[in-house]
Structures are given as C-alpha cells and as structure tokens.
Amino acid sequence: MSASQKAGDKTPTAESYRQLQEQNRQLRRILEITRILNTTLNLDTLLNTIIAMARDITATEAASILLLEPSSGELHFKAATGAKEAEVKSLVVPLEGSIAGWIVTHNRPLIVNKASEDHRHYQQVDHLINFSTRSILGVPLSVKNRTIGVIEVVNKAKDLPFTEHDREILETLAAQAAIAIENAQLYKNLQDQIKAREEAQSRLLHTEKLASIGQLVAGIAHELNNPLTSIIGYAQLLQYNQKPGETQSDLDIIVDQARRAAKIVRGLLTFARQHPPEQKPVQINDIINSTLNLLDYELRTHNITWRTHLDPNIPLTMADPNQLQQVFVNLTNNARYAMSTAHGGGELTITTETGPSLLPESLPDQPVIRVIVQDNGPGIPPDILPRIFDPFFTTKSVGEGTGLGMSVCHGIISEHKGHIWAESSPGEGATFFVELPIVAPVLDSTADSPPLLDASTLNSQARILLVDDEKEILTVLTRFLQKAGCRVDAVSNGRAAFPLLEQTDYDLILCDIRMPGISGPEIYRYLQTKNPVQAGRLIFITGDVVNPATQRFLEETGVPCLSKPITPIELLQKLAQSGAIEASPDGIPAESPEDITAEGDEL
Ligand SMILES: Nc1ncnc2c1ncn2[C@@H]1O[C@H](COP(=O)(O)OP(=O)(O)OP(=O)(O)O)[C@@H](O)[C@H]1O
Ligand SMILES: [Mg+2]
Known part of the structure; x- marks a missing residue:
C-alpha cells in the first residue's frame, strides 16, 4: 500500500469518528x-x-x-x-x-x-x-x-x-x-376497575352478612318482646297500687331497666328493618339543622365546634324524617364522643350535596343526595372499620355504649334504598358518607296519621276483647284496661274468640297477629263477613311487622296495628289519644280501689 493511496483514503476524521461513536452509544442506550x-x-x-x-x-x-x-x-x-x-x-x-x-x-x-x-x-x-x-x-x-x-x-x-x-x-x-x-x-x-369491583363485592357481602345477622337478631328481639312487656306491665301495675316508699323505688328501677332493655330491642328491630320508613317529602338540610340545634348544647359543652356546608339546591325527597334524624344524631354523637375522648374537643363538619353516587356500582346518571359527616377526632383503625356497622360492635367500655348506633343507621339508610359507609385514616378523623336516592315528592294532605279508630263508637265503659296467646301479656293488659274503666274479655286463642264475638258487640278488639291455630288475620276475615262494623273496630298488636305477608295484609286491609314492645301505659295512651278509651290527662288510667282479676275463662 503506497503512501499516496493512504493519503487519498476517506478515513474518518477524529470528529466524525467521535460522532459515530456517540451515535452508537445512543443506539445501544435506546436498545x-x-x-x-x-x-x-x-x-x-x-x-x-x-x-x-x-x-x-x-x-x-x-x-x-x-x-x-x-x-x-x-x-x-x-x-x-x-x-x-x-x-x-x-x-x-x-x-x-x-x-x-x-x-x-x-x-x-x-x-x-x-x-x-x-x-x-x-x-x-x-x-x-x-x-x-x-x-x-x-x-x-x-x-x-x-x-x-x-x-x-x-x-x-x-x-x-x-x-x-x-x-x-x-x-x-x-x-x-x-x-x-x-x-x-x-x-x-x-387495576382500578378490579379494585372497584372488589370493593363493591365486599360491600355486598357485608350488606348480606348484616341482613342475615338482622334476621337472627329480629327473631331474638321478638322473643324478648313478650317477657319485657310483661315485666314492665306487672311492675307498673304494682306501682299504681301505692306500695311503701322503698318498694316504689325498687319498682322504679325494675321499670327503668326493663325500659332500657326494651330500647335495645327497639334498636335491634330498627337494625333488622322491622319498621318500614314513613314516606314524607323531606328537606335533608332542615333535618340536619334541627339535629345540630338539638345537639348544640351537648357539642358546645364538649368543646366541639361545628359547621355546615349545606347546598341550598338539595331537592325534596320522600323519606322518614324521624328515622333520618336518628341517623344524624347517632353519627354526631359518635363523632362527639370520639373527639372529646381523644382530644378533649374538635371540629365537626356536615356537608350536603347532590351529584352522581361515589360508589362505582351505582348508576352514573342517577343523582343522589349525599351527606358527609366529618370529624377531626382519632379516626377509626383499619381493622375496626369493617366492623362498625355490626350490631353490638363497640370500642366503648362496658356500660358506655351498646354498639347499636351504627347498625341502626345502616338499617335505616338501607331501608331508604341508600348507602352509608365510613372512610378514615387513623389520626386524621373519620368521615361518614350517607347517600340517599332522590325520590320525587308526593304531597299528601293526610300528613298526620289517622286515629286508630273512630272515637264516636267508644266510651270509657268500652267493651274490649283481647286476643293474645301470651297469657302474661293478656293478664297485664286486661288489668290495665280494667283500671281504665273498660270491660274486658280476654282469650288466648282465636277459636275461643269466635263465640264471644257472636254474643257481644265489642267496641274494641285488640288482637295478636300470629297465634297458634286461628291467626289474627283469620279473625279479621271472619268479622268482615259476619260483622263488618266490628271488623272496623279491630286493632292488631304485634311484633311481626317484618313478615312480608303480614305487611302486605296490613297494607291491603288498612287495619291499624301497634307494634311491640309496647308497655300497657303506652297502649293506654295510644288508645286514649285516638279516643278509643278515656284516660286521665297524663295518660295513666284512673285508680280503682281493689285489685282486679281478668274476666274470661281462658286465663
Ligand atoms: N366518628 C367516629 N370516630 C371514631 N370511631 C368511631 C366513630 N364512629 C363510630 N366509631 C367506632 O364505631 C363503633 C361503633 O359505633 P356505634 O355507634 O355502632 O356504637 P357505639 O357508639 O360504640 O355505642 P352506642 O352508639 O350504642 O352508644 C364505636 O364504638 C367506635 O369504635
Ligand atoms: Mg354510637
């Protein structure tokens, strides 16, 4: 190879060689x-x-x-x-x-x-x-x-x-x-979709679990209703017999404690959705304002400041105002308790808004009313969060809480076809979300519930037939009604009622729904054909409104129904309010001197 040849070669200059090397480096890097x-x-x-x-x-x-x-x-x-x-x-x-x-x-x-x-x-x-x-x-x-x-x-x-x-x-x-x-x-x-689906599935499982607990709990609550009614009834009977001071205060304790138990039973029944909600046009903002006014003193004395962000455009919706108030009372009380126990005070914020549901399984084109209750208390630890809606789940010490507050809220909101859930990062407070469907209001002129019976047919000497298979309840109710001046026949089964109904034109028939043999509805049907006037004087007393067949029957016939647990005094007050019997102003029956025994050979 000659020198001239070498000089004429297109050998890369140092610069282009460097560029080539750099490009190679970049290509390798890209690979x-x-x-x-x-x-x-x-x-x-x-x-x-x-x-x-x-x-x-x-x-x-x-x-x-x-x-x-x-x-x-x-x-x-x-x-x-x-x-x-x-x-x-x-x-x-x-x-x-x-x-x-x-x-x-x-x-x-x-x-x-x-x-x-x-x-x-x-x-x-x-x-x-x-x-x-x-x-x-x-x-x-x-x-x-x-x-x-x-x-x-x-x-x-x-x-x-x-x-x-x-x-x-x-x-x-x-x-x-x-x-x-x-x-x-x-x-x-x-991944987001899978997560949302898993969350929806676990909410569904949770709801199903709560529903099955609800059924169990409803059964127990029913069984407790009758003995509780008897305990309170007999204790109240004794109270009216004016025993010496010490016995009176013992009786007060019995009645108080039995009432407490009855309140728990009522809570359980609400959780188990025993009471279908009323349907009235309601303004959620008003319910929140009235709840906070109600609890204002309680909140202030616990160093809780509260504020609301209420959307003025929240539409009216059909709901049960009392039940919803109970939900917000329970949520507020929990927040108050958590904040004041952990930090000696805190801030509570309640917000209302409308918009699509935050739950992915809900339909995006169906707006809901959302209420957000937020506190800056200690929050709820992740292992506790999934359990707070379970009945009797509480972190309070014995005697401080029953653990029913959240399960009652869950029962009420589910019955309104809504959703309730909580979110919390420990240390950063808890936030509860309540979503309710917007149900177009139906304005109804019969705002107040109608009286139980047409009062014009009755007087203080009313003749009353009582039908209930619980003998204790029968006895205690009979004695109370007699004290109120009524003439009472009491039988413990439907078959025994028939001959009495043939013979006597009763002013009022108080009847259990579910009894062995002839049931309450069968007695009603019998009266409808034999004596329609008397059929119109029948009132059911029952703990069985959850049964769908019973509910349908009551809706179809419009027969009034009082639900247990009901104490004899409450019963008398209700009957007195409706004019079915006469009673002294405070609803307590007039005194009669001697002890009275029930009429009727069934006792
Ligand atoms: N805002 C909150 N902050 C922290 N923990 C809460 C809050 N709300 C509820 N919890 C937790 O949920 C549990 C269950 O609440 P729930 O209202 O059902 O029962 P409770 O308040 O313990 O008792 P009760 O309501 O019957 O007095 C509470 O014990 C508490 O541990
Ligand atoms: Mg509570």
Missing part, C-alpha cells in the same frame, strides 16, 4: 431503554425512567412528560426531573399558548433554540419553579396515530443548539415510550 420499558407496568416508575433516559441520551438539563387528559383536553405534567418535581406535577398546561400544546395539536416534533423569543413558550412553569428555559426539544407521544402527550427535553449541555439528530433520537425513544405508557395506563385502568 437498552426499550428492554427496560418493557419490564415495568407501573406508570409512575415508567414515566420517571423515560425522562431520566431522555435527559441522558440528549445530554440536557431537564426533561418532562405531559399527558393529555381526554375528558378535559388539558395537558398535565406527569413526570419531571429536578428538585421541584412536586410543584411541576401540579401544573396544567394549556393547549393554546404552549410549546407542548403546539406539538400535541400538530402532532409534530419541535425544536425551539431560543425559548425566550418564542411566543408559544408557556412561562408560568419557569416562574413557578424558578427555572430558566433557554432551549426546548419536544416530540409527540403517539400510539396508533393518536397523540397521548409530549416528551420534552430542555437546555442542551453547554448551551449548544438542538440538532436534527437530537430530534431523531428523542423520536425513537418516544415511539417506544408511548407504547409502554399506553400499556401501563391500560394496566392501571384495569
């Missing part, structure tokens, strides 16, 4: 990047990896990724290098008036080597993070001809201008990155 990008489905990790690599292969000061929010059409920073990453990520960049926006709308890369002179440069970002953008190279992130965002690199090292080669390199990276981002986003959506 490596492609491999890495395919190994992660975690969106955040992926985006951070991409920008780090983008900076590296373009030798730039900073890099960022902006993704297009399809619903709003805005560009959001999703990843950025540098110390102010958090600030940058909170920024939204407009499509109009930004270099990133231009790249997305034109789906073309762009090199701007003098950012300060380019009117498209969106300066707010620099201001916010105290940064100086001198040059920018941006390329679109596209998948199947759809632009999903932009990748930008800023300020080339040594303030060199960006070259076409930089653009090519970044485009190669962007092509790989866009597919990886799309996959990670799909994966994240899928």
Whole structure:
C-alpha cells in the first residue's frame, strides 16, 4: 500500500469518528431503554425512567412528560426531573399558548433554540419553579396515530443548539415510550376497575352478612318482646297500687331497666328493618339543622365546634324524617364522643350535596343526595372499620355504649334504598358518607296519621276483647284496661274468640297477629263477613311487622296495628289519644280501689 493511496483514503476524521461513536452509544442506550420499558407496568416508575433516559441520551438539563387528559383536553405534567418535581406535577398546561400544546395539536416534533423569543413558550412553569428555559426539544407521544402527550427535553449541555439528530433520537425513544405508557395506563385502568369491583363485592357481602345477622337478631328481639312487656306491665301495675316508699323505688328501677332493655330491642328491630320508613317529602338540610340545634348544647359543652356546608339546591325527597334524624344524631354523637375522648374537643363538619353516587356500582346518571359527616377526632383503625356497622360492635367500655348506633343507621339508610359507609385514616378523623336516592315528592294532605279508630263508637265503659296467646301479656293488659274503666274479655286463642264475638258487640278488639291455630288475620276475615262494623273496630298488636305477608295484609286491609314492645301505659295512651278509651290527662288510667282479676275463662 503506497503512501499516496493512504493519503487519498476517506478515513474518518477524529470528529466524525467521535460522532459515530456517540451515535452508537445512543443506539445501544435506546436498545437498552426499550428492554427496560418493557419490564415495568407501573406508570409512575415508567414515566420517571423515560425522562431520566431522555435527559441522558440528549445530554440536557431537564426533561418532562405531559399527558393529555381526554375528558378535559388539558395537558398535565406527569413526570419531571429536578428538585421541584412536586410543584411541576401540579401544573396544567394549556393547549393554546404552549410549546407542548403546539406539538400535541400538530402532532409534530419541535425544536425551539431560543425559548425566550418564542411566543408559544408557556412561562408560568419557569416562574413557578424558578427555572430558566433557554432551549426546548419536544416530540409527540403517539400510539396508533393518536397523540397521548409530549416528551420534552430542555437546555442542551453547554448551551449548544438542538440538532436534527437530537430530534431523531428523542423520536425513537418516544415511539417506544408511548407504547409502554399506553400499556401501563391500560394496566392501571384495569387495576382500578378490579379494585372497584372488589370493593363493591365486599360491600355486598357485608350488606348480606348484616341482613342475615338482622334476621337472627329480629327473631331474638321478638322473643324478648313478650317477657319485657310483661315485666314492665306487672311492675307498673304494682306501682299504681301505692306500695311503701322503698318498694316504689325498687319498682322504679325494675321499670327503668326493663325500659332500657326494651330500647335495645327497639334498636335491634330498627337494625333488622322491622319498621318500614314513613314516606314524607323531606328537606335533608332542615333535618340536619334541627339535629345540630338539638345537639348544640351537648357539642358546645364538649368543646366541639361545628359547621355546615349545606347546598341550598338539595331537592325534596320522600323519606322518614324521624328515622333520618336518628341517623344524624347517632353519627354526631359518635363523632362527639370520639373527639372529646381523644382530644378533649374538635371540629365537626356536615356537608350536603347532590351529584352522581361515589360508589362505582351505582348508576352514573342517577343523582343522589349525599351527606358527609366529618370529624377531626382519632379516626377509626383499619381493622375496626369493617366492623362498625355490626350490631353490638363497640370500642366503648362496658356500660358506655351498646354498639347499636351504627347498625341502626345502616338499617335505616338501607331501608331508604341508600348507602352509608365510613372512610378514615387513623389520626386524621373519620368521615361518614350517607347517600340517599332522590325520590320525587308526593304531597299528601293526610300528613298526620289517622286515629286508630273512630272515637264516636267508644266510651270509657268500652267493651274490649283481647286476643293474645301470651297469657302474661293478656293478664297485664286486661288489668290495665280494667283500671281504665273498660270491660274486658280476654282469650288466648282465636277459636275461643269466635263465640264471644257472636254474643257481644265489642267496641274494641285488640288482637295478636300470629297465634297458634286461628291467626289474627283469620279473625279479621271472619268479622268482615259476619260483622263488618266490628271488623272496623279491630286493632292488631304485634311484633311481626317484618313478615312480608303480614305487611302486605296490613297494607291491603288498612287495619291499624301497634307494634311491640309496647308497655300497657303506652297502649293506654295510644288508645286514649285516638279516643278509643278515656284516660286521665297524663295518660295513666284512673285508680280503682281493689285489685282486679281478668274476666274470661281462658286465663
Ligand atoms: N366518628 C367516629 N370516630 C371514631 N370511631 C368511631 C366513630 N364512629 C363510630 N366509631 C367506632 O364505631 C363503633 C361503633 O359505633 P356505634 O355507634 O355502632 O356504637 P357505639 O357508639 O360504640 O355505642 P352506642 O352508639 O350504642 O352508644 C364505636 O364504638 C367506635 O369504635
Ligand atoms: Mg354510637
């Protein structure tokens, strides 16, 4: 090989050799990047990896990724290098008036080597993070001809201008990155959907579990009703017989304690949805205001400040105002207790709003009324959170709480076809959500419940037939009614009632629904055919309103029904209020001197 030959060879200059080496390094890097990008489905990790690599292969000061929010059409920073990453990520960049926006709308890369002179440069970002953008190279992130965002690199090292080669390199990276981002986003959506479905499933399981506990509890509550009614009844009978002071106070204790037990039974029955809610047009904001007025003193004396954010446009809805008030009383009391016990006080905020349900399983086009009760107390630990709606679950010490408050709320809200749930990060308070369907109000002129019976047919000497298979209840009710001046026949089964009904024209028939042999409804049907006037004087007393057949029967016939547990005094008060019997002003029957025994051969 001659020297001249050697001189004429196109041997690379040192500079082009260096460039080739650099390009090879970049290509190797891109190959490596492609491999890495395919190994992660975690969106955040992926985006951070991409920008780090983008900076590296373009030798730039900073890099960022902006993704297009399809619903709003805005560009959001999703990843950025540098110390102010958090600030940058909170920024939204407009499509109009930004270099990133231009790249997305034109789906073309762009090199701007003098950012300060380019009117498209969106300066707010620099201001916010105290940064100086001198040059920018941006390329679109596209998948199947759809632009999903932009990748930008800023300020080339040594303030060199960006070259076409930089653009090519970044485009190669962007092509790989866009597919990886799309996959990670799909994966994240899928994960979100699975999570939402799992949560919905666990809520459903929870609801089913509560429903089956409810059935068990309802059975027990029914069994307790009768003995409780007897205990209270007999104790009250003794009270009226004016025993010496000490015995009186003992009796007071018996009545008080039995009433407490009766209250628990009532709570259980509410949880087990024994009482179908009333349906009245109600304004939820009014119920919340009245609840807070009711509890204001209690809250203030426990150092709780409260505030409301009530949406004035909450529509009227059909619901049971008393039951809803009970829900908000229970929620407020719990928050008060938690805050004052843990911190000696706190803040309670109640918000109302309308909008789509927050629960993914609900229909998005059906707006609901949402009430949010938020406190800044100790919060609810994650292991306790799933149990707070279980009956008798309480973290209070013995004697302080029964653990029925939340289960009663759950029963009431479910009966209104709504949802109630709680969210809490321990140490940051608890937030309860109540969602109720918006039921178009039906304005009804019969706002007050009608009297039990037409009072004109009755007087204080009323002749009453009592039919109940619980002998103790029969006896105690008979004695009370007799004390009120009534003439009472009492029988413990339906068959024994028939001959009495043939012989006597009763003013009032008080009848149990479920009895062995002839049932209450059968007695009613018998009277309907034999003596319709008397059929109109029948009132049921029952603990069985949960039974759907019973409910249907009561709805169809319109026969009045008093539900147990009912104490004899409450019964007398109710009958007196409706004019069915006469009673002294406080509802307590007039005294009769001697002890009275029940009439009727069935006792
Ligand atoms: N706002 C709250 N902050 C912290 N814990 C709460 C809150 N609300 C409810 N809890 C937890 O839920 C449990 C159950 O509440 P629930 O109202 O059913 O019963 P209770 O308040 O313990 O008793 P009761 O309501 O019968 O007096 C409470 O004992 C408490 O542990
Ligand atoms: Mg409670």
